[in-house]
Amino acid sequence: MPNSFNPNNLGVVFLKLVWESLRFAMQALKSNLTRTILSLLGVTVGIFSIIAVFTLVDSLEKNIKSSFTFLGSNVITVNRFQFVGGPDYPWWKYFRRPYNTYSEYLFLKDKLRNAEAVSFSASANTIVQAGSNSYKGTNLTGVTYTYQDVYDLPLQSGRFFTEMEINSSRNVAIIGTKIANTLFPSGNVLGKEMKIKGAKFTIIGIFEEEGEGLFEIASKDMAAMIPYGSFTKLYYVGKNGIEPDIAIKGRDDDIGMVAVENELIGALRAKRGLKPTEEENFALNKSEFIMNTIGSIFDVISAAGWVIGGFSILVGGFGIANIMFVSVKERTNIIGIQKSLGAKNYFILFQFLFEAVFLSLIGGVAGILIVFSLTFIQLGSLELILSFKNIVLGLGISSAIGIVSGIVPATLAARLDPVEAIRA
Structure with missing residues (x-):
């Protein structure tokens, strides 16, 4: 049956999409290297800002918590005062305890x-x-x-x-x-x-x-x-x-x-x-009280890192979108030829979408590599460690930026009329 579903075709189509997208992404880099680098700089700075803050926060939090290991784990201490008091904690009241x-x-x-x-x-x-x-x-x-x-x-x-x-x-x-x-x-x-x-x-x-x-x-x-x-x-x-x-x-x-x-x-x-x-x-104090307080402080710092890096990522997203709009404009004739030869809309869509993701990943990897190079700097007792979690987070954010930035240009490319596109 010629119209029967063949699951092997999905793998072939996917590999073809990946290869075509990677090839066009490399061509975009080579054709106008300065423009592409400047456009990807926003993604690089954004990923660097977020991952650098998270790496610093994780390392600092680990260092501080390790400094409190003398409190022990699963331990309660009996004292007159609480280790951590809230804003309404009447410390003056407990001197007579x-x-x-x-x-x-x-x-x-x-x-x-x-x-x-x-x-x-x-x-x-x-x-x-x-x-x-x-x-x-x-x-x-x-x-x-x-x-x-x-x-x-x-x-x-x-x-x-x-x-x-x-x-x-x-x-x-x-x-x-x-x-x-x-x-x-x-x-x-x-x-x-x-x-x-x-x-x-x-x-x-x-x-x-x-x-x-x-x-x-x-x-x-x-x-x-x-x-x-x-x-x-x-x-x-x-x-x-x-x-x-x-x-x-x-x-x-x-x-x-x-x-x-x-x-x-x-x-x-x-x-x-x-x-x-x-x-x-009397007051009962647990080591978890201090650990939770430290964790909440660093949660605020992490949120600030998202805000700082978010602006750079926003700029980087516009840069990727600009590259993709230019790429669609330059390859309109090629899109028309592909469609006249039987290329489906989804093929064109994913081709440009994958290209946007690849370009964004290049900027993201550059930002992660900069953070990794900073881990070799000696900061006294503070040891910076780029965790696998933060690497995955950086790559995930880069991919998301590529998808969001490339979806509109990719959709426009997929909807082009093949006749009009060939005449372009």
């Missing part, structure tokens, strides 16, 4: 059934010394034995505290790589002694190097850790002193930590003797 106590930690550790682990800690900035060397700005933290069960504490060398060392408040310490390199330039740190406020501490471990971040205060490279009992010998913890933290790690099967949070609220209210009509005199 009680500090966390060690007895509350022991109570929660015994009562919470939905918690993976509960820890107690307190921190202070101090100076550590070894011989004539010293390191200022050390983030010293006193911890309980369960601290390692709540937070990830990878060690480069050495070990964590034993339960006996914690319970007997021995003067042992784990330090960061920056402190180790400063105090002991020659190496061989383990087993050496350093002084904290005049007290000698034996170094039993070194934290794994984290590198510099945007928030260096959170880096373990500049941190030192000692047993909580040893910490209380050096600093006053509690009211009018250093504020301690209680941290609770939820179970992996407790989505959103709903169960452990409800259990924690009930247990802590009971421990503090709060009546049902009284509001909580």
Whole structure:
């Protein structure tokens, strides 16, 4: 049957369309290179603007969030204040809230059934010394034995505290790589002694190097850790002193930590003797609060990137449309010949539409390559990474620009009368 549908013809037609469109696109580039480059410049600048902003935002967001890894994942901390407060957050109201106590930690550790682990800690900035060397700005933290069960504490060398060392408040310490390199330039740190406020501490471990971040205060490279009992010998913890933290790690099967949070609220209210009509005199903070706030900030920045790049893309779209209108005008005679030889309207339509997409993709790829070249620039602790998602996004936007810009010229070309077109 001569009129029967042959699916193989679709593949042949498609390949023919692609080849013809690519060939004509290359001819358009060669015939007037300056005009074409200037027209594609808008697409290149637009794609560069959007993808550059997204790449910067993604890299910056990743860097900032990694700086807050010390908060842990799936962790709730009990504090007097909220990490993130809204515009109506009466921070002044909570100064009279009680500090966390060690007895509350022991109570929660015994009562919470939905918690993976509960820890107690307190921190202070101090100076550590070894011989004539010293390191200022050390983030010293006193911890309980369960601290390692709540937070990830990878060690480069050495070990964590034993339960006996914690319970007997021995003067042992784990330090960061920056402190180790400063105090002991020659190496061989383990087993050496350093002084904290005049007290000698034996170094039993070194934290794994984290590198510099945007928030260096959170880096373990500049941190030192000692047993909580040893910490209380050096600093006053509690009211009018250093504020301690209680941290609770939820179970992996407790989505959103709903169960452990409800259990924690009930247990802590009971421990503090709060009546049902009284509001909580504590704040529960999750690392997700900060992460969500950071994400919302960068969502606004991303929206600004769309606006900035959108104007350039609009100009680029007009440039592609201009090229296509000129191309239709120059090839009117060829269109008439193709139609007289049996070319269908859809063939002419897709031929010009594909050509517009190809031209737009050339501009888009140029913009993406410029962004990729920027990732090799050293920006200190900020590492720019062009993700596969952003590459696909750039190519997708370029294709959309080509389709929108080429649809009108392609439609006009498809509707040309073959007789009139041949006479042109």
